[in-house]
Amino acid sequence: MTTEDIMPKLTKFVGQYVNINEITNDLDLFASGRVNSLFAMQLVLFVEKEFGFKVENEDLDYENFKSIDAILGFIQRKLAPAA
Amino acid sequence: MNFELTAEQQEAKIKFRKFVDKYVAPAAAEYDRHEETPMELINAMAQEGYLGALVGENIDPLTWGFLCEEVGHASGSLVSLLTVHSMVIQALVKWGTDEQRNKWLPYLATGEVIAGFGLTEVKTGSDARNAQTTAVQDGDSYILTGQKKWISFGQVANLFLILAQVEGKATAFLVEREREGFSTEPIKNMLGFRSAMLASLHMNNCRIPASNMVGRIGFGFSHVAGTALDQGRYCIAWGCLGLAQGCVDASLAYSTERKQFGVSLKEHQLIQELVADMITQTQAARMLCYNAAFLREIKDPSVIMETSMAKYFASRNALKVASDAVQIHGANGCSDNYPVERHFRDAKIMEIIEGSNQMQQIIISRYGYQSYITASALTT
CATH class of the missing domain: 2.40.110.10 (Butyryl-CoA Dehydrogenase, subunit A, domain 2)
Structure with a gap:
């Protein structure tokens, strides 16, 4: 799945919780106080439902979730065929 | 959303009610007085598979809700057993390691571990x-x-x-x-x-x-407790629905039997007003619980917020309905000879646990403001 496939869905989801026009894709959503812990769980449910993979224990890395760019990279890595 | 229950869901609801009528309702007041839930009751719930129902997803969200509702119909305290036990199960199912899941889930499922x-x-x-x-x-x-x-x-x-x-x-x-x-x-x-x-x-x-x-x-907090608390709010919402329905049922029975001024209480219009609001508001709580169940079934991200709303509304309603039930029962409702007195006390706890209702209000209102901004952006 390409960036062009993922980004519209991702920004639409994030846009439900933050003003998407006011942020950059590399903004740390959590550190900037734009989202709360409930968003963290909603994000897990979103990527699992939308992209069809499970977020596992070992995926719990702040670098996977902190920004739109980070989430995009995480989704791409999870969808990438195993080497 | 389809409100028509499957045959299995209907059977499960009846089975839960029979279990509660046999094991919980007759002794709930005594357990309350002694401040104890006997292990025999916990074991009976475990033997029915109720404690471990969420292990292996053997139960759909709506049927799990029915279980919490029926237990809540008789005992708010016992709802909290289903709540905390299932909160830990859900956290382990979602975030536990294979070792943790293999070690604990079988015992949590059988109730050998609480x-x-x-x-x-x-x-x-x-x-x-x-x-x-x-x-x-x-x-x-x-x-x-x-x-x-x-x-x-x-x-x-x-x-x-x-x-x-x-x-x-x-x-x-x-x-x-x-x-x-x-x-x-x-x-x-x-x-x-x-x-x-x-x-x-x-x-x-x-x-x-x-x-x-x-x-x-x-x-x-964000993920492990977050998963647990979402489960907890779901259980409490349904438990509150059951508690409120228990108060409605008790009030219908009492106001039918009790006579004042030569007629049944139910003939008095001010009692009818109370009962009408109790029934309607409880039905509204039921709709929010059904909605949360549906979103849980399809694993929609909005389930987190919608469950929060269900918990908030259902617990507020439970306290209001329990208060009105006590009012209808008069002095009898203030004595522990009638279950509404206990329901009234338990309902207050429901407004506090698994995230106080003030916390629910904060997150619901924030969500509302953001939804407004998002909707406005789409139309400008």
């Missing part, structure tokens, strides 16, 4: 992210120090999910009752939930294996 959820402390309730309990790594172990309070079934649970700070980052751990340095202290004389066997948990240099960590450092 789970407790250790988040709240003396000085931190809703502000759980700033809990004071600490976990310090020492080789392959963590050493936990701190206290937890108001832990439902803490008197009998033998496996606890504990939130602690690891270098200032909220982290979740499994702590077994028999660990050295771990002890519990019963809490008595509560307003409600008297048979929920509340306890304080004390961890005094309690050493546990590092492998007991659930999730990762820093993800204890």
Whole structure:
């Protein structure tokens, strides 16, 4: 799945919780106080439902979730065929 | 959303009601007075498969809701057993390691192990992210120090999910009752939930294996507790629905039998007004619970917010309906000879646990403002 496939869905989801026009894709959503812990769980449910993979224990890395760019990279890595 | 129940769901609802009528309703007042839930009852629930229903997804969300509703119809205290036990199960199912799942889920499923959820402390309730309990790594172990309070079934649970700070980052751990340095202290004389066997948990240099960590450092509150609390709010919402329905049913029966001024209470229009509102508002709570069940079934991200709304509305309604039920019962409703007195006390607890209703209001209103902004952006 390409960036062009993922980004519209991702920004639409994030846009439900933050003003998407006011942020950059590399903004740390959590550190900037734009989202709360409930968003963290909603994000897990979103990527699992939308992209069809499970977020596992070992995926719990702040670098996977902190920004739109980070989430995009995480989704791409999870969808990438195993080497 | 389809409101038509499957044959299996209808059968399950009837089965739950029969179980509650046989094992819970007749003794709930006595358990409340003695501030205890006997192990025989917990074992009976376990034997029916109720405690472990969520292990292996053997039950759909709506049917699980019915279970909580039917139990809540007779006992708010017992709802809290389903709540905390399933909260820990859900956290382990989602974030546990294979080792943790293989070790604990079979025992949690059979009820051989009862789970407790250790988040709240003396000085931190809703502000759980700033809990004071600490976990310090020492080789392959963590050493936990701190206290937890108001832990439902803490008197009998033998496996606890504990939130602690690891270098200032909220982290979740499994702590077994028999660990050295771990002890519990019963809490008595509560307003409600008297048979929920509340306890304080004390961890005094309690050493546990590092492998007991659930999730990762820093993800204890947002993800592990977040998963548990979402489950908890779902159970409480349905339990509140049951409690309210129990009050409605009791009030319908009482106002039919009780005569004042030569006619049944139900003939008095002011009683009819109370009953009409009780029925309607409880039905509204039911719709929110059904909605949460539907979203849970399809795993929609909005289920988190919608469950919060269901918990908020259903618990507020439970207290209002219980209060009105006491009013209809008059002095009888103020005595423990009638269940509405206990429901009234338990309903107040429902407004506080698994995130106080003020916390629910904050997150619901924030969500509303953001939804407004998002909708406005789409139309401009």
